[in-house]
Amino acid sequence: MDIKFIPAEDVKRVLHFSELIPQMESALKKFSSKNVEQPVRSIVSVKEANGFLGVMPAYSSTDQALAVKLVTFYPQNTDVPTHNAIIAVFNSHNGIPEVIMDGEVITTMRTAAVSAVATKYLAAGDASTLAVLGSGVQARSHIQALSSIRSFKKINIWSRTKKNAEKLAGEVGGTAYDSVQEAVKDADVIVTVTSSSTPVLMKDWVKPGTHVNAVGACRPDWQEIDPDLMRSSVLYVDSREAAMKESGDVILSKADIFAELGEMVLGVKEAEVQKTTVFKSLGLAIEDVMSAKLVQQLMKMN
Numbered sequence: 001m002d003i004k005f006i007p008a009e010d011v012k013r014v015l016h017f018s019e020l021i022p023q024m025e026s027a028l029k030k031f032s033s034k035n036v037e038q039p040v041r042s043i044v045s046v047k048e049a050n051g052f053l054g055v056m057p058a059y060s061s062t063d064q065a066l067a068v069k070l071v072t073f074y075p076q077n078t079d080v081p082t083h084n085a086i087i088a089v090f091n092s093h094n095g096i097p098e099v100i101m102d103g104e105v106i107t108t109m110r111t112a113a114v115s116a117v118a119t120k121y122l123a124a125g126d127a128s129t130l131a132v133l134g135s136g137v138q139a140r141s142h143i144q145a146l147s148s149i150r151s152f153k154k155i156n157i158w159s160r161t162k163k164n165a166e167k168l169a170g171e172v173g174g175t176a177y178d179s180v181q182e183a184v185k186d187a188d189v190i191v192t193v194t195s196s197s198t199p200v201l202m203k204d205w206v207k208p209g210t211h212v213n214a215v216g217a218c219r220p221d222w223q224e225i226d227p228d229l230m231r232s233s234v235l236y237v238d239s240r241e242a243a244m245k246e247s248g249d250v251i252l253s254k255a256d257i258f259a260e261l262g263e264m265v266l267g268v269k270e271a272e273v274q275k276t277t278v279f280k281s282l283g284l285a286i287e288d289v290m291s292a293k294l295v296q297q298l299m300k301m302n
């Protein structure tokens, strides 16, 4: 067996949001039109380390794409990244393993690319203020991805540790805030990218008509969003089945899911731009599989 390895630096070199965002839009459509075989991911808890291992397989017959991502998330890591992953790609005709590639860069970029798809459809066309809660890997990636689809005049950042918010604000020409309330009060688009397991964003702080990308809290007993905000917003998810199994924000609030993002992109469900909208992101294996396919195609060209 001759299995090729694609390291993080190669993935980073070839992958750009200009190609990844349309690829994710296409993956979401395929997922919601049931053209993808994908179980809800399995999660193994590593209690002693407060860590988790996720196993995320998917197959798209139309793309002849078969792969699995193995991802760990150890929110308490400090000297190494909190999220680590590899993706194994198989030949869908004969099952032979072909490639193993880094999955960390793909996880970082495809998550933000999916939020960019949500924002493209659900945020006001003239959205000018972006608020980001959290200052880690996803915060940076989201600022880059979302800035490619809207022209933000202001980027407001709140983080638990003010100096981290200030550092990120310095990097992106934004402003660091002491409180979430101050950071989000004028925001047209809000991104929550924290490892919090309790709500950080309250309904009363959010301007009507704002679009929220809720990216953290991927466990059934974790929340990042005030349940009142979940219930009073038009709620989009990446996968209904996963949201009902994995998302504390959805399960504990008992909020009604209006649509999968893919259903909205397909035009089966409305994009409720005028209303307050929440996109609850959990991450789908097909996003990783189609990102890995894109990386392989781009590597052949570069």
Ligand SMILES: NC(=O)C1=CN([C@@H]2O[C@H](COP(=O)(O)OP(=O)(O)OC[C@H]3O[C@@H](n4cnc5c(N)ncnc54)[C@H](O)[C@@H]3O)[C@@H](O)[C@H]2O)C=CC1
Pocket: 073, 075, 082, 083, 107, 111, 134, 135, 136, 137, 138, 139, 159, 160, 161, 164, 193, 194, 195, 196, 197, 200, 215, 216, 217, 218, 281, 282, 283, 284
């Ligand atoms: N929906 C999806 O597809 C994906 C979701 N995620 C989730 O996105 C979130 C951010 O991920 P990364 O940026 O990669 O992690 P990171 O470790 O780089 O950053 C985490 C951020 O959360 C903050 N934080 C930690 N505990 C907090 C608390 N109790 N209250 C407020 N802030 C807190 C940290 O200070 C830091 O700013 C995580 O919840 C992660 O699991 C990550 C990858 C994919």
Ligand SMILES: O=C(O)C1=NCCCC1
Pocket: 054, 071, 072, 073, 083, 107, 218, 282, 283, 284
């Ligand atoms: O989709 C992913 O990849 C992840 N989602 C939730 C947090 C861990 C990684």
